[in-house]
Amino acid sequence: MLVVMPLIRCDKMLPKFEELVKNVVSERKRLGLSQRELAERAGVSKSLVGKLETKANIPNYENVWKIQRALERARKGKGKTAEDFVQRNIVSVEPSDSIDKVAKIMKENDFSQLPVKKDGDYIGLITSTQLIDAKFRGGSVADIEYRNLPRIPHDTPKEDFSPLLRSNSAVLVTRGTEVIGMITAADLL
Numbered sequence: 399m400l401v402v403m404p405l406i407r408c409d410k411m412l413p414k415f416e417e418l419v420k421n422v423v424s425e426r427k428r429l430g431l432s433q434r435e436l437a438e439r440a441g442v443s444k445s446l447v448g449k450l451e452t453k454a455n456i457p458n459y460e461n462v463w464k465i466q467r468a469l470e471r472a473r474k475g476k477g478k479t480a481e482d483f484v485q486r487n488i489v490s491v492e493p494s495d496s497i498d499k500v501a502k503i504m505k506e507n508d509f510s511q512l513p514v515k516k517d518g519d520y521i522g523l524i525t526s527t528q529l530i531d532a533k534f535r536g537g538s539v540a541d542i543e544y545r546n547l548p549r550i551p552h553d554t555p556k557e558d559f560s561p562l563l564r565s566n567s568a569v570l571v572t573r574g575t576e577v578i579g580m581i582t583a584a585d586l587l
Contacts (some may be wrong), residue, residue: 440468
């Protein structure tokens with residue numbers, strides 16, 4: 399049985415390309431965002447935003463959606479995402495490190511916690527309190543039960559990940575499968 403679907407006029411659902419470009423440019427400028435800032439918030443390249451605005455390239459639907467979503471968040475005053483807070487240079491320790499070595503790293507950097515990395519992957523978080531307990535018990539870093547270290551995508555809105563920092567002292571930020579940095583509660587201050 400052949401089912402005939404009625405034709406839907408796409409021009410009624412999506413704006414024409416020229417309208418889309420005009421709206422992106424005017425909204426970006428109204429919000430005081432540079433092309434680079436919009437690109438970072440949307441998770442696309444600056445060159446894509448530039449080519450869109452000069453009509454040199456028609457981006458795919460997914461990228462247009464990302465740009466529109468970033469503009470919407472900025473309009474609502476909720477434009478900050480995990481990318482805006484991420485600390486990219488992660489200082490980490492390994493289970494094989496001595497307690498004295500980890501204590502020295504914490505003291506020298508004024509850290510109260512450090513992620514633990516094993517075989518190239520982050521397996522948890524160690525706090526200064528745990529380190530002190532292990533030192534008094536004569537244990538090693540490998541003996542410590544690491545705290546949870548959740549992962550969030552780089553484009554997660556602040557209001558979505560900030561509650562995680564109430565129950566976890568840090569979160570890892572990812573882009574795809576790659577860890578690009580870490581956010582602690584202090585980074586939101």
